[in-house]
Amino acid sequence: MDGTLSQRRIGLLFLVFCVLFAAAAGRAAWLGVVKADDLKAAAATQQRAQVDVPAHRGTITDRRGVELAVSQPAADVSATPYLVKDPAAAAAKLAPLLERPEGEILRKLTQRESGFAYLARKVPATRAHKVDLLGIEGIDTTPTSRREYPRDWLAAQVLGTVGTEGKGLTGLEYRYDQRLRGRDGRRSVVRDATGEAINIRDPRRALPGSDLQLTLDAGIQDRVEEILGDIGKTYRPKGATAVVMDPHTGDVLALGNWPRVNANDLGGAPASAIQNRATSFVYEPGSTFKPFTVAGALEEREVTEDTMFNLPPQIQVADRTIGESHARGYVSLTTSQILAQSSNVGTIMIGQRLGAKKFDSWVRRFGFGKPTGIDLPGEESGLVLPLDKYSGSSMGNLPIGQGESVTPIQLASAYAAIANGGVLRKPRLIAKANGKTVRATRGKRVISEQTAKEVRDMLKGVVAAGGTASEVQIEGYTLAGKTGTANKVDAETGTYSKSRYIASFAGFAPADDPELLITVMVDEPGGGSIYGGEVAAPAFEDIARFALPYLGIAPK
Structure with missing residues (x-):
């Protein structure tokens, strides 16, 4: 009686093992055959990234060389909200560096269904570096530049403006946008499992924009x-x-x-x-x-x-x-x-x-x-x-x-x-x-x-x-x-x-x-x-x- 019960238990366990083994084999076959290409692409994406390298926008000076419009290193700060483990703590740390209201950043970080959100654009490089040092998972910085006018008010209507995408909108910034903007580069970055870059290659180098010297004094x-x-x-x-x-x-x-x-x-x-x-x-x-x-x-x-x-x-x-x-x-x-x-x-x-x-x-x-x-x-x-x-x-x-x-x-x-x-x-x-x-x-x-x-x-x-x-x-x-x-x-x-x-x-x-x-x-x-x-x-x-x-x- 006891021997028969034991044999039944062993048989049941063997059956469960076979079912689990079959499921695992089926899953492996599905992943290896049906989803192979997608998984390969996903793995490559996790290890390899294509990054735009912004070109340096040309400087505008007056007739004597006084700088009227210059480009300074900056970064766009973005988030992958569902990767941020503690949105409230992250928002408290980021707000002073991004010079944005803490509540505004928290709202963006708590939109868990979102895969991407800009937290701030054209953040000066020094503050963007401090964001990187925080090491918050799900927070990224992308290199760019910001346009600055050292003389603030001087000839503002003549010089014009540049938008957040780096394109001239008015004035000389618009009229000579192609010449000032140059051509953005393209960088390929391969990272290891810890996120450290192990290979960086520039398939297309950034070409700086031309400088303009004005007749203005x-x-x-x-x-x-x-x-x-x-x-x-x-x-x-x-x-x-x-x-x-x-x-x-x-x-x-x-x-x-x-x-x-x-x-x-x-x-x-x-x-x-x-x-x-x-x-x-x-x-x-x-x-x-x-x-x-x-x-x-x-x-x-x-x-x-x-x-x-x-x-x-x-x-x-x-x-x-x-x-x-x-x-x-x-x-x-x-x-x-x-x-x-x-x-x-x-x-x-x-x-x-x-x-x-x-x-x-x-x-x-x-x-x-x-x-x-x-x-x-x-x-x-x-x-x-x-x-x-x-x-x-x-x-x-x-x-x-x-x-x-x-x-x-x-x-x-x-x-x-x-x-x-x-x-x-x-x-x-x-x-x-x-x-x-x-x-x-x-x-x-x-x-x-x-x-x-x-x-x-x-x-x-x-x-x-x-x-x-x-x-x-x-x-x-x-x-x-x-x-x-x-x-x-x-x-x-x-x-x-x-x-x-x-x-x-x-x-x-x-x-x-x-x-x-x-x-x-x-x-x-x-x-x-x-x-x-x-x-x-x-x-x-x-x-x-x-x-x-x-x-x-x-x-x-």
Whole structure:
């Protein structure tokens, strides 16, 4: 009886063993045959990893080598949540290093169904290394770089921004993204069972991006932005822009915007402040346009500097009656005096002598109505009325800068042609790319040297006694320029506003042989003053007073 029971037990155990053996054999066969490829790939993945090696993004410097945009080593910190054994403890340790709220990190680490989550991007290398030293299972760092702007606020709208993926989004960072970014590399890493790297190979090496050296001068740029900041405090405008240029080469020495933005902290800046107004803001130039009307008439021999005009208080052009900015009686003024005193009536009469067809030709000859080609993205073309769209009153509006629109960089470029002797050049912002000089364009002659000189002589009168900016003076230097005060167009009614204006000034020094060109535009100044001579001209004076000796331009 006992022997039979024992035999039964042995038989039962043998049967269980056979069943388990068969199951194990079946499992082994399934893993070895059916899942072999998948398991092999999984094992290889655990031992071998393909890692992107970010290329070093090129440095951007000013004309003297001052660093404006640099790339620093950094890392992206990520998590495999289901591998993190103690999320609460991990979050407490990581939060101060990642400079993120502890609760935010804990929420990501407790999403156990997730196989991947970024905890922080572009963490500085020193702090990322401390994360590695924590040795928390499931927490990884991936090498990358972060873009930094050492001067914070300086030329932020010109330099632009770089996104978290390392691509340029705005400004020069966007315009030259491919050149600055270089090419990322690829690294293959084989690790042993403890996670230590035992073999590292680079099948594709990272190629660093090119450096850019700008024509901007950090010293002048900084002073320009300070002066625009003073305008902002005094007049609280919607915005302001200034361009400083070498008129002979087209080199842009400064391009400032107000409000300023911190390039390292754009999160709180409004979109209107991030945009570069010098290339994207379009406005009617008003009286700063008058020198181009006069230049065309001089070239066509319709007038001379001394041609005398008997000017009524107002002029009738088709259905429009146009007067001066300040009421006056009948006067007689020469062409030169008309420009110095910014007479609307006189400029219209000069435009009428020129005629619509020739006037239109000269407007386009100075580059209005098309982009200048400056090395910045999103440049607007301005608006020039087609000749076949002229109405009976057009030659009453257009010669005095109404009914056409420009950008600040277009106006600066056109004034440079007057300053340098008659050659229109593309404004230059890039001096060197990867160590190689980017040559200035030769430009094209738009007016004769004689006409350019005559217009410059007339513009001296603007800052002389009786001119519209007579208080602008710098001891030892002769100055020349033109004020502008233009009504803005009401978008709803299509009529000129009686309360919103553009105040502007364009000028150069020394007047007889200009080496420095400066334009200032202020959008909707408040504080009780609207005139270009009161709002923009003093800013021109302040910029010139700094820049002339700074550049070593001798008094004359």
